[in-house]
Each structure stands twice: as C-alpha cells, then as structure tokens.
Amino acid sequence: GAMGAWKLQTVLEKVRLSRHEISEAAEVVNWVVEHLLRRLQGGESEFKGVALLRTGSYYERVKISAPNQFNVMFKLEVPRIQLEEYCNSGAHYFVKFKRNPGGNPLEQFLEKEILSASKMLSKFRKIIKEEIKNIEDTGVTVERKRRGSPAVTLLISKPKEISVDIILALESKSSWPASTQKGLPISQWLGAKVKNNLKRQPFYLVPKHAKEGSGFQEETWRLSFSHIEKDILKNHGQSKTCCEIDGVKCCRKECLKLMKYLLEQLKKKFGNRRELAKFCSYHVKTAFFHVCTQDPHDNQWHLKNLECCFDNCVAYFLQCLKTEQLANYFIPGVNLFSRDLIDKPSKEFLSKQIEYERNNGFPVFW
Structure with a gap:
C-alpha cells in the first residue's frame, strides 16, 4: 500500500480523543441528562417510564474527533404493540395497540388507532423544554x-459548546419483525449462539419519518438496533478473549475509526458539498459490519495487518458505492444506497474522492 501501517497508527493517535477531553464533555452531558431523567421519571407525564439506553459512538468507544456532539436515547417500554409495515419498507412501521383492558397510557397520542409519532414527539419536546428551564x-x-x-x-453553552441529540425510542419486548429474519449475518463470525441471544433482546422504534414522494409520512416509526450494534462492537471477536488483556489484539475497531475519519475529513475538505450531505457514519458502520461477516476470523484482523485490513474496508465501501448496494445489516431488504435515498452522481463523487485518497496514501488524513 501507499501508506505504512505506522502512518495509520499515527492517524489513530490523532483521532484518539484524549480521554480527558471526552470525559470532561461527557460529565456535563451526563449531568444534564440525569437531571432530565429524574424530572421525567418523577413527573406525572406519559414519559414517566423513560430510562437511558446507552448506545452510540461514545459508548461504543469509537467516537472520533468531535467530543462536542452526543446522542442519547431515552427508551420507553410499550407493551402489547402491533406493528403494521409501511409500504413494504421493511424499516418503517405504523404502531398500533392490541386491546388493553387497563386502558392505554398513550391514549392521547392515538390518531385513528395509530400511535402518532409527531404528536408524541411534540409532547416529549414540550416537556423537555419546560424541564430545561x-x-x-x-x-x-x-x-x-x-x-x-x-x-x-x-445546546449546552458552558464550559464549552456541546450539542446533545435526545432521541425517544419505544422499546418492544416482542420478537423482532419479519423483515429482520435474514438479517444480522453473524453466525460464521460471532456464532449462532450469540446470534440467538441477541435476537432475544428487545427491539426499538424511533420516530423517524419515511419518505413519501417528495414529502414525509409523519406518523411512521423506524426500527433501531443501536443497542445490538454496540454489543457487537464490544464483543467483536470470534474468540471471547479478542482484545482483552490476555487476548490477542485485533484491528477491527481501528478500521472502523479510520473509515469514519475518512468520511469526516472528506466532508470537511469539501465544505459539506451537496454530494456528500447524504452520507453519514452509519453507512460506514454498516459497510464495516458486512466486512466483518465477509472476513469472520480473528486472524484476518491481526493488528500487524492494519494496513491491509483498512484497505479491505475501503475496497468494500467503494464496491458498495459502485454497485449502489449497501444492505441494512439487520434488515437485508433495505438498501441504504438505493437511488431513492442517494442519487448516483453523489455516489460517483464520493467514489472518486475515496479512490484519489487511496491511490495517494490518504492525504486527507494529514
């Protein structure tokens, strides 16, 4: 490769946020979040039952560069729900309730039997606004x-500027929807047993609108498996001891960080050009999971092979852009690179930039 592994290690040193920097920011965030949770749980609202779901790059320990942006999920368990798939989307659903003899605490958010995402989100927002005061x-x-x-x-303005996205997630303990049947292809990598255990976990729904023509279908909810992603990243090796103190160190997380950094730096370089606007770290993460499926063995991810492993990840991502195919890791029927979601010129633009970087030893890293 055009780039020595030692150089990649130097890049990783650079993106490794000082623990101090992160924990300082996280402290303020946690304080605000705990405060909000206590208020919500102590209040008499429909959100009395919320709890924190610790997911996202900060908890996955793959957070890079900006310690000034955090995602927090507030989960609310909703028993006895019934999902109705929206337009064969696989990912978007209308949420209905099975008959509940004790009445439904979310009654006021129902709109013709459907749990209105927008109504629920407005109320959530309103309560948070009041608590923030x-x-x-x-x-x-x-x-x-x-x-x-x-x-x-x-927006937290002191000690420094930090933004925190709070996302309301409905928690369902039912079995995962049919669209996920062939998803989570980890049997060869983490094993069938791990897969079965993970699929017994709850699943989550976030109030994300489906696109409907040029507008949005405001009332749909989208499946979210960020808790499973976190779990896979944490226990990422075929061997239980991968990356543990006495175990062998692999470079899976390093590759993910470098991929995230690559996209981030390109966005910076091109001042968030329209062509790059639709690409996000979730695309990179999804592609990375597919590479883990493709190369399931720990010995394929030896730390000494960092350069080669990173190149494999880059190659895979380029392949996805060229074929316009990137399947959601949990819902194989959903193509994150379909033309409905991202136009072809954007994919061609990103391909071109990544190829340039790859052929020139990644100048954007320096």
Missing part, C-alpha cells in the same frame, strides 16, 4: 425543531 446556570437551551429529525437537540 429548571436547570440553572449551565446555559442549556433547546434547538428549534429540524424537519424530519427524530431528535430533540439540546
């Missing part, structure tokens, strides 16, 4: 609503 001297404010975003975004 009670938090003294942190300079916390709620950002104005962004269309199509499932998050309530808090």
